[in-house]
Amino acid sequence: MTTKERLKLKDLKLGYLREYFSPLFNLFKPKKKISNIADLKDFIHKKSAWITQMTLYGYLKTRMGAKYILMFENEIFLKSVEKAKWNIYMVAIQDLTLFALSYLKSAQIFNATENANEIFKEILDAEGENKLPLDIRQKAESDFTERLSKINWLTHHYSLPFNDSALALYHWSPIADELKTLDRNIVLNSMILKWDNIEKEFKELINF
Template sequence: MTQPHDTGGARSRIAGFLDTARDYLGIGGRVRREPVRDPEALRGFVSSRASFIAQTSLYGYMRTRAGQRYPELFENDGFVELLNAAKWHMWLASLSDLSVYAGGLLARGGMAEDRVGAMMRGQLERTLDETGVPAEADDGFVEHAGRVRARIALTPWSQVGDDEGCFHESPAALVRHAPIVETLMRLDEEVVRNSVRYHWQEVRRDLRALLDAQAVDRAFAD
């Protein structure tokens, strides 16, 4: 059990939680905005941005809510356990939303709907297989992953709009899973949902700019 005054341990935990955000943001010149011209590049984009949105949305909200007491929370093992579980639910929800949006872009770019469906299902399975069931995840992770699979299997790709309409799972996941008392979340819910949707705007702009739908279609093998 972490002791109440183990500030070094708390700092270490915070630093670990921010690794994905640092990589995505390119601290030290590592920003990644490469063209997306094949299925593997698209899978990398979707997975990395899902991780980024999941962590920055969750930790940003908790930091705002806790204020100056934010570092103290990481000295509590119970809180850290809940936060880690929430992180993985946010990742699944973000993966779901961005996969739907990406598939919609491919369909509007001229890729046949059945090919979009086959490719997005395959890319999702590869990502989930590589991730497995994280040790930090809770008992609901597998069931949640199943819901993501079902959504991708049933999405009518040609009907996905180029807007925030398909980004509804990630805001809902933050409201449901963030480790904060229910009375406070009721007060924050509208702001929380809008904040997550706002965080997706840059990701959507990047994917629109970087995605070559015709090249991805040519590179895809059923």
């Protein structure tokens, strides 16, 4: 392995460690009221990242047990985790954006449904061009446009709004298929339960 490759692997390890521990620290941060579009985008951005990190890394740690620490030495595995993270995160952002806008419209609190695509893209912009892989972003934008064409804004927020990201966690987690099959219900339910807490928090923080 060249010096450049070793440095790249080291950066990947450090980035993974920061992402693994950051959700734990975020639990103790004060909750900010959602009073405008900027607050809404910030909430969607942070909570989508939080749930992606908690569910993906939590599942990997549970499944790998004592071998979990060895992943830090495996560049191929780290890259697969990185790919999984971005793909799950993109769907999580979609789910929370659609849920939030649907709930706000249905409850007659605030209507920004016509700006859904713009809001989604601005949230992705917050990741920066050098972090979010272009191909994953392009697919996410295409998928979101398709979902917008089919959505019923008045009913979406109570019609399994987080099902897609739960399925994305199951699909993208770098775990052997024969093991994932055994875990399917546990993995899906684990993410849905965490989304339930975010949904409750969102409703409590609305202050438009």
